[in-house]
Amino acid sequence: QAPQLVxxxxxxPRSPAAIAMRxxxxxxxxxxxxxxxxxxxxxAELLHDAQTVDLRGCPSLSEESLRAFRKGCRLLRSVxxxxxxxxxxxxxxxxxxxxxxxxxxxxASDSSAE
Numbered sequence: 001q002a003p004q005l006v007x008x009x010x011x012x013p014r015s016p017a018a019i020a021m022r023x024x025x026x027x028x029x030x031x032x033x034x035x036x037x038x039x040x041x042x043x044a045e046l047l048h049d050a051q052t053v054d055l056r057g058c059p060s061l062s063e064e065s066l067r068a069f070r071k072g073c074r075l076l077r078s079v080x081x082x083x084x085x086x087x088x089x090x091x092x093x094x095x096x097x098x099x100x101x102x103x104x105x106x107x108a109s110d111s112s113a114e
Contacts, residue, residue, distance in 0.1 A: 018046055021046040021047060022046060022047070022048045022049060023048075023049050024047055024049065024050055025049060025050060025051045025052075025075075026050065026051060026052045026053075027047055027050050027052070027053045027054070028053075028054040028055075028056075029054070029055050029056070029058070030055075030056040030057050031056070031057040032055065032057060032058050033057060033058065033059060033060070034060070035055070035058045035060060035061060036060050036061070037060070037061060037062055037064040037065050037068070040055075040058075040061050040064070040065030040068055040069070041064075041065065041068040041072070044065070044068040044069045044071065044072030044073060045068075045072045047069070047072065047073050048072065048073065048074060049073070049074070049075055050069075050073040050075065050076060051073075051075050051076060051077045051078075052076075052077055052078050052079070053069055053073065053076070053078070053079040053080070054079075054080050055079075055080070055081045055082065056082045057082065058081060058082065058083060059083055059084040060083075061081050061083050061088070062083065062088075063088060065081060065088075066079060066081060066088045066089075066090055069090075070090060076092065077091065077092045077093075078090065078091040078092065
């Protein structure tokens with residue numbers, strides 16, 4: 001017999017609590033000292049429709065969690081993580097401003113080359 005390929009596939013939880021979390025638009029969590037990047041990733045998957053996420057007192061979270069929320073929350077406008085000695089944050093408005101600024105700079109340098 002030929003060995004079968006095992007595909008690792010994430011299944012979304014179907015519990016009522018998990019289903020309810022997928023439709024939350026704002027999440028504020030405080031004092032979750034045991035929250036890790038791995039659990040932050042799982043939380044980001046559950047918060048599919050979240051627009052704002054605010055995590056305080058989560059010393060173990062890193063930039064990896066910030067990326068997970070940006071990837072997992074399709075409507076995200078802002079995320080702030082208060083970690084040990086630093087604050088990690090991202091906003092859609094700042095990201096758009098940066099993109100437009102770079103685009104404008106690129107266009108300006110492009111037109112001066114002609």
